[in-house]
Amino acid sequence: MLDANWPDSWRNAFRIELRAEAIGLAWRGWPVLPGATPEQITAEGDDLTWRRPVPVHDDWRERVGSHAHEVASWFSDRTHSLLVATGTVLDAVEVDQELGKRAARLLRSIGHPAPIVAMPNGRWLFLTRPSEHLPAELAEQISVQWHGKGSYIPLPPSPFQHGVVHWRVKPEVCGWQLPPAAEVQDVLVRALADEHAPMLVESTAA
Structure with a gap:
């Protein structure tokens, strides 16, 4: 979150960083959008x-x-959060931190890293190529959310009320080549099964 006590030089530097990230993503073809910040929402009393x-x-x-060029103009005058629309260039699967850690370890173990975003609210985003659906094993989980057509996600360094969005795995690690959705979804399903395995063992033992 942008601290009201920050010197103007810090706030300007943060705004410039956000603008640079937004322009860089837009040049790569990512559908960038400006988002509201906590301060802007608070100012509106909501x-x-x-x-x-x-x-x-x-x-x-x-x-x-x-x-x-238009994206650059959006981020020139004031600080905005950095949003990217999903459903065309990329999708994202949002999970809780524990499932995210399990899936990240699995992706590393098989040598297929995917860009991963962590939000200050404890939620993780796994970025993939666009998909037509989410596996039933994931779709039935309340803690799992699929961001496809008609949705959007925040990207670093967007401010939250308690911190900023940051990369757990940067797109550069994948050479900016997003992994197939099915590949990441399969890993998330496996991670979910591992998460539930202790519960199944305890139930059987009872």
Whole structure:
């Protein structure tokens, strides 16, 4: 979160970093959008409903795919959260931290890393190529959320109320080549099964 006590030089540096990240992603073809920050929501008197960044523009769907020059203008005048629309260039599977750690270890063990984002609220995002569906094993989990067409996700270094979004695994590790959705989904299913295994053992023993 942007600290009101930060010197102006720090706040300006943070804004410049956000703008640079937004432009860089836009040049790579990622559908970047400006999002509200905690301070902007609080100023409107709706801070109790703030959970994560939301698009600044109501017509954000029509702005998906805007040129990098337009993206640069959005981030020039004020600090915004950095959002990316899902469903075209990329999708994301959102999970809790424990499942995220298990899946990340599995991805490392098989030598197929995927870009992973961690949010200050304890949620992790696994980025993939677009997908048509989510496996039933994941879809039936309340703690799992699929961000596909019509959704969006925050990317680093977007501010939250208690910290900033950061990379657990940067896209550079994958050479900016997003993994197939099925590959990451399969790993998440395996990680979920491992998570539930102790419960099954205890139930059998009883």
